[in-house]
């Protein structure tokens with residue numbers, strides 16, 4: 001098994017990633033739900049199939065200013081104000097990648113702690129650990145790919 | 153628990169030393185402030201991992217405008233608005249209880265922990281109310297009709 005030294009390091013890292021996540025989740029939440037120009041989710045319920053949410057004026061203006069007066073104001077375009085921007089996209093993509101890494105490390109390390117508490121058998125623990133980190137790695141690659149290629 | 157599980161005390165170990173050791177280890181945030189806080193931390197943590205997996209999987213649609221629009225439109229359905237609120241409750245609780253654990257572990261704040269507990273509880277309630285208002289507002293508008301909810305700070 002991993003040396004106890006690396007356990008102590010991971011224990012420490014878990015607290016650090018948790019603290020970082022507070023700030024990252026606040027930013028994420030603000031950007032997705034509150035900001036009138038770039039929030040992907042609006043204060044509206046949509047029930048009809050194929051119907052799109054209606055975005056606030058600030059979002060409409062922002063999308064038209066960036067993608068031309070004929071641009072449709074769909075969720076995709078609203079999010080692309082950030083992710084397809086020639087300058088800020090680098091920052092946002094960077095933020096998302098960092099967020100992705102920190103959230104995955106914190107979440108899967110935590111998940112492993114929980115599993116270690118319930119799985120008694122060493123072989124079972126090894127299997128659970130390998131499986132879960134494989135899933136995390138897969139999610140990291142998928143997430144990296146979507147966020148980097150988005151809008152580019 | 154991030155701390156490794158403790159072995160069962162051996163039968164030969166003296167009673168008092170075992171209790172003392174266990175107390176210094178668990179007292180901080182496990183037993184005193186209740187198993188409940190810890191259990192909820194664990195449940196919300198695992199719930200958030202599940203959400204994160206679904207979320208990253210769903211975001212593969214970022215590469216295709218049509219699929220992404222369909223995904224975000226789905227996020228606006230009534231059931232998702234309820235889910236959004238539940239997600240916020242889970243995040244707020246986990247974050248503030250996590251912060252409490254970090255403060256206790258790093259700053260040795262255990263003596264003040266009752267006050268810390270109450271303060272962070274109040275902060276959590278504020279986060280849930282302010283952050284959850286968009287979801288509550290949109291559900292209210294949908295159920296009771298447009299203009300029926302005060303938009304407040306939105």
Ligand code: HEM
Pocket residue numbers: 014015017018019021022025103104106107108109110111113114153154155193194195196197198200201204243246247248249250251253254
């Ligand atoms: C928002 C900021 C967050 C903070 C401050 C935070 C803090 C913490 C801390 C300090 C622990 C260790 C608990 C212990 O050792 O007893 C923990 C456990 C955990 N966290 Fe977080 N966390 C945050 C967000 C998240 C997120 C977003 C996820 C999911 C992706 C997550 C998943 C977990 C899991 C699964 C555990 C293990 C639970 C256990 O061992 O019982 N956390 N968190």
Ligand code: HEM
Pocket residue numbers: 028032040041079082083092096097099100101103142143144146147200203204207208211227236239243
């Ligand atoms: C209902 C609430 C949420 C909505 C509507 C939402 C929406 C989004 C959207 C649209 C993106 C695409 C990137 C961007 O716009 O910059 C994104 C990325 C991301 N979100 Fe969320 N999110 C929510 C909650 C969460 C929560 C609770 C977590 C943490 C557990 C999270 C973790 C992430 C991560 C790690 C990324 C980056 C993914 C990547 O790099 O591929 N999100 N989110």
